[in-house]
Amino acid sequence: MAEPISPPTARVGRDDDLQTLAARVASQARGTEGLEVYVSRGVETDVRAYDGDVESLSSAASAGVGIRVVDDVRQGFAYAGSLDEEVIAETLAEARDNARFATPDEHVCLAVPDGVAPADLDVWDDALGDLPIADKVRLAIDLERRLRGADPRIRQVSSADYGDMAAESAIATSTGITAATRRTVCSLSAAAIAGEGTDSHTGVGFSAGRGPGDLEFDAVVTDAVERATRLLGATKARSGRVTVVFDPRVTSTLLAIVASALSGEAVTKGRSLFAGRLGEVIAVPAITVVDDPTDERALSAACYDAEGLACRRNVLVEDGVLEAFVFDTTAAHRAGTTSTASAVRGGYATTPVAGCRALVLSPGPLDAPAILADVGDALYVQSVTGVHSGVNPVSGDFSVGAEGVMVRDGLFAEPVREVTIASTLQRMLLSVVHVGADLEWLPGVAAGQTLAIEGMAMSGS
Amino acid sequence: MVDTALIEPDVVERVLASALRRGGEFAEVFAEDRRATSAVLDDGRVEELSTGRDRGAGVRVVVGETTGYAHTADLSDGGLLAAAEAAAAVARQAGASRSIALSAVVQARRGEMAIAPERVSKDRKIDLLRRADHGARAAGSAVSQVSASYGDSRRRVLVANSDGLLAADDQVRTRFSVSCVAVGDAGMQTGFETAAFTLGFELFDDVDVDEVAGIAARRALSKLTARPAPSGEVPVVLASGSGGILFHEACGHGLEADHIVKEASVYVGQVGRQVASPLVTLIDDATVGSEWGTFGVDDEGRPAQRNVLIENGVLTDYLWDFMRARKEGRLSSGNGRRQSYRHLPMVRMTNTFLVNGTEDPAEVLAQTPSGVYVAKLGGGQVNTATGDFVFGTTEAYLIEGGQITEPLRDANLIGNGPDVLRRIDAVADDFAMGPGTCGKDGQSVPVGCGQPTLRITGVTIGGTTGG
Numbered sequence: 001m002a003e004p005i006s007p008p009t010a011r012v013g014r015d016d017d018l019q020t021l022a023a024r025v026a027s028q029a030r031g032t033e034g035l036e037v038y039v040s041r042g043v044e045t046d047v048r049a050y051d052g053d054v055e056s057l058s059s060a061a062s063a064g065v066g067i068r069v070v071d072d073v074r075q076g077f078a079y080a081g082s083l084d085e086e087v088i089a090e091t092l093a094e095a096r097d098n099a100r101f102a103t104p105d106e107h108v109c110l111a112v113p114d115g116v117a118p119a120d121l122d123v124w125d126d127a128l129g130d131l132p133i134a135d136k137v138r139l140a141i142d143l144e145r146r147l148r149g150a151d152p153r154i155r156q157v158s159s160a161d162y163g164d165m166a167a168e169s170a171i172a173t174s175t176g177i178t179a180a181t182r183r184t185v186c187s188l189s190a191a192a193i194a195g196e197g198t199d200s201h202t203g204v205g206f207s208a209g210r211g212p213g214d215l216e217f218d219a220v221v222t223d224a225v226e227r228a229t230r231l232l233g234a235t236k237a238r239s240g241r242v243t244v245v246f247d248p249r250v251t252s253t254l255l256a257i258v259a260s261a262l263s264g265e266a267v268t269k270g271r272s273l274f275a276g277r278l279g280e281v282i283a284v285p286a287i288t289v290v291d292d293p294t295d296e297r298a299l300s301a302a303c304y305d306a307e308g309l310a311c312r313r314n315v316l317v318e319d320g321v322l323e324a325f326v327f328d329t330t331a332a333h334r335a336g337t338t339s340t341a342s343a344v345r346g347g348y349a350t351t352p353v354a355g356c357r358a359l360v361l362s363p364g365p366l367d368a369p370a371i372l373a374d375v376g377d378a379l380y381v382q383s384v385t386g387v388h389s390g391v392n393p394v395s396g397d398f399s400v401g402a403e404g405v406m407v408r409d410g411l412f413a414e415p416v417r418e419v420t421i422a423s424t425l426q427r428m429l430l431s432v433v434h435v436g437a438d439l440e441w442l443p444g445v446a447a448g449q450t451l452a453i454e455g456m457a458m459s460g461s
Numbered sequence: 462m463v464d465t466a467l468i469e470p471d472v473v474e475r476v477l478a479s480a481l482r483r484g485g486e487f488a489e490v491f492a493e494d495r496r497a498t499s500a501v502l503d504d505g506r507v508e509e510l511s512t513g514r515d516r517g518a519g520v521r522v523v524v525g526e527t528t529g530y531a532h533t534a535d536l537s538d539g540g541l542l543a544a545a546e547a548a549a550a551v552a553r554q555a556g557a558s559r560s561i562a563l564s565a566v567v568q569a570r571r572g573e574m575a576i577a578p579e580r581v582s583k584d585r586k587i588d589l590l591r592r593a594d595h596g597a598r599a600a601g602s603a604v605s606q607v608s609a610s611y612g613d614s615r616r617r618v619l620v621a622n623s624d625g626l627l628a629a630d631d632q633v634r635t636r637f638s639v640s641c642v643a644v645g646d647a648g649m650q651t652g653f654e655t656a657a658f659t660l661g662f663e664l665f666d667d668v669d670v671d672e673v674a675g676i677a678a679r680r681a682l683s684k685l686t687a688r689p690a691p692s693g694e695v696p697v698v699l700a701s702g703s704g705g706i707l708f709h710e711a712c713g714h715g716l717e718a719d720h721i722v723k724e725a726s727v728y729v730g731q732v733g734r735q736v737a738s739p740l741v742t743l744i745d746d747a748t749v750g751s752e753w754g755t756f757g758v759d760d761e762g763r764p765a766q767r768n769v770l771i772e773n774g775v776l777t778d779y780l781w782d783f784m785r786a787r788k789e790g791r792l793s794s795g796n797g798r799r800q801s802y803r804h805l806p807m808v809r810m811t812n813t814f815l816v817n818g819t820e821d822p823a824e825v826l827a828q829t830p831s832g833v834y835v836a837k838l839g840g841g842q843v844n845t846a847t848g849d850f851v852f853g854t855t856e857a858y859l860i861e862g863g864q865i866t867e868p869l870r871d872a873n874l875i876g877n878g879p880d881v882l883r884r885i886d887a888v889a890d891d892f893a894m895g896p897g898t899c900g901k902d903g904q905s906v907p908v909g910c911g912q913p914t915l916r917i918t919g920v921t922i923g924g925t926t927g928g
Contacts, residue, residue, distance in 0.1 A: 055526065063534065075509055081514070385844070400873055422923045
């Protein structure tokens with residue numbers, strides 16, 4: 001067991017000097033130059049347990065700055081992994097220099113305050129800062145131990161992890177934007193391997209929330225064990241057309257891909273399967289897609305977008321009709337519209353781009369067992385692979401590896417592995433037969449629920 | 462002497478001693494200074510030139526099988542000592558004080574970089590993008606969108622540990638990629654091509670960006686008339702250099718010692734056994750020329766080396782990092798890598814490739830009555846515990862009567878590693894490599910993949926039409 005220690009830098013969330021820092025740098029704008037200053041810092045802890053002990057314990061504090069300059073309709077960007085005054089000054093000089101090399105673009109601009117008030121969200125849990133390291137270590141070790149003892153068929157626990165992060169960021173621009181946010185995230189995850197004879201399968205379980213009180217320890221264990229053991233004896237299925245029922249986690253993954261095609265920037269540049277289709281029916285009437293970062297239940301809920309505008313609810317698809325795309329300020333200007341406050345960024349080292357943050361499919365009336373009963377025969381897919389190589393948000397071509405369980409007469413039957421399922425995203429949206437009532441708030445940009453799509457091609461033996 | 466400008470050796474010695482104060486058995490300091498430039502041209506405009514710098518150090522302390530790690534962006538004595546203290550928290554009691562002398566100096570093989578990226582004007586980098594834009598658009602009027610990106614990075618690292626090791630490396634990488642969209646009657650298609658090497662700006666003495674752009678454009682254009690891929694099990698011919706990712710996924714990951722030690726690989730206990738067709742000899746080699754996965758020393762200070770993994774179908778060894786090798790009482794194979802100073806090292810591949818066979822590539826194709834010819838693979842993914850893996854095509858054609866006929870839309874292929882390796886029945890003599898990015902446990906590192914033209918007697922292709 002490790003001894004409790006305090007995190008390396010416990011300053012996060014204790015004061016608002018990041019906002020002051022961002023504003024001070026943004027105030028250095030010269031003449032017609034626009035400046036956007038993003039600063040962030042965070043602390044994180046990761047514990048991995050193995051064989052009853054700690055395999056690794058990492059603790060870290062990091063900080064950084066990203067500066068965007070818009071001068072003479074040209075944009076430049078520079079970043080550094082430090083908040084030292086000297087480094088920030090160098091970064092500003094670099095960003096200014098970089099702007100000289102961009103092609104003039106009348107649409108390049110920074111956000112300006114639009115009067116929308118930020119939602120009152122509580123995405124910070126003080127309990128995380130109060131949790132001693134020893135308790136975090138114990139969670140990971142207990143998780144590994146519980147998994148090993150949960151079922152005689154569990155042969156190995158390849159990972160049992162506890163992770164958390166407390167982060168804060170501030171943004172200030174010469175155009176009058178000031179925004180500061182802070183958030184905590186905490187998670188437990190595990191991968192268990194079940195085996196019988198020479199057959200083995202992996203099951204992953206996880207739980208995430210804003211603080212230790214949100215973690216569902218038992219669910220992680222049950223989920224990992226169930227997903228690993230129910231695949232034992234899986235074989236390749238015969239090729240053919242099937243109705244596919246997606247597990248909520250897979251639905252969330254698929255929705256995240258649809259999200260990339262709903263980016264206003266991708267659409268304006270002709271790089272989305274939805275380009276030119278606004279107002280058209282793109283899905284069955286049961287499909288309503290909303291991106292709502294102001295819903296506190298979403299793990300990715302946020303008060304402000306990556307350009308400092310207040311996040312808001314955007315209805316993108318309503319009753320199957322494509323209603324809107326998401327925009328950051330520059331993409332909106334290019335498309336002749338206004339920002340939907342949907343700028344996202346990967347941290348201080350990247351510039352903001354348009355993207356979804358908290359997508360939700362409006363739940364339907366049936367839960368998973370009722371959906372299985374209704375479809376009768378289907379392939380229930382518990383996980384997919386090759387999503388990045390096999391799903392193209394421009395052409396819509398869809399082909400992924402899948403494993404899961406055949407459904408016969410509405411009940412789980414034999415397990416299946418090493419098959420692919422294929423279609424196009426366009427056809428899949430028009431072939432949805434059920435959207436589940438069982439909405440789950442998952443990490444990532446999209447929530448998930450059981451989803452049934454008919455007429456997909458399954459390739460096996 | 463090695464370049465120790467990142468941290469002075471006497472400071473490193475003090476930090477290591479401090480890291481062991483609570484009874485750790487092994488301590489290591491990894492310092493890194495990374496500068497990067499990226500430039501993107503999209504929709505005919507140079508949208509963004511971005512430059513950045515990340516500098517910091519990570520301290521690792523090992524006690525038994527337990528590792529403590531802490532990192533900091535503060536390279537001052539105070540910052541490093543605080544990280545050492547945090548990493549040492551995994552150790553249970555106060556240990557005897559130990560002094561560390563850095564005596565085992567590892568001189569990294571100097572990279573072949575001739576023109577450091579920071580010595581090249583931003584204008585010249587931008588100019589490449591404009592040329593690529595013209596090159597792609599010239600390939601056909603159906604090309605509707607072109608995005609080109611340039612990137613370079615210079616990563617200086619220093620590794621020192623309590624065994625007295627002091628190693629340094631200076632890694633320069635340059636990449637250029639082009640992505641195109643083409644529009645036709647049946648919708649839009651995409652094409653992508655990239656050139657990436659462990660080189661400086663002299664990369665462009667050999668790589669013609671117009672050609673990179675032309676390949677990306679033709680890939681998108683050819684698919685405009687493509688038919689949906691078949692569904693079911695078919696013979697597959699992989700073109701030279703198109704699909705090294707197959708071996709990376711089908712067995713490379715499964716040979717990483719961390720998966721082996723945890724019995725999370727189908728290759729556990731298989732050393733000395735026939736795991737592939739006798740035509741298969743698989744190598745992992747961080748020393749090859751200027752390939753994307755090449756380096757001087759790994760991120761634990763071990764010099765790059767060449768490792769034979771499979772010889773004539775027989776499994777000869779796994780890939781090792783410090784921790785896994787230490788447990789087995791052997792040396793690391795030089796495969797301890799990390800994304801940055803913010804990450805713990807893990808067992809990773811470098812340049813992984815299948816060596817040449819003896820057949821004529823044209824003959825391999827001619828002797829395939831029907832199947833799928835893969836000219837370019839995209840990414841892939843594997844579950845090491847089951848060996849099941851997928852990889853996606855980004856340029857593929859039907860083979861009919863021993864000839865390439867119609868283009869196919871993108872699809873994933875799925876197979877089981879050991880099974881597919883046994884089904885390789887022809888290997889040609891036209892070896893080529895390509896770059897890739899390998900993701901594992903949330904960390905990305907540059908890797909190379911390569912193979913000559915080869916045939917697999919049957920793989921399941923995930924298309925939509927009856928196969």
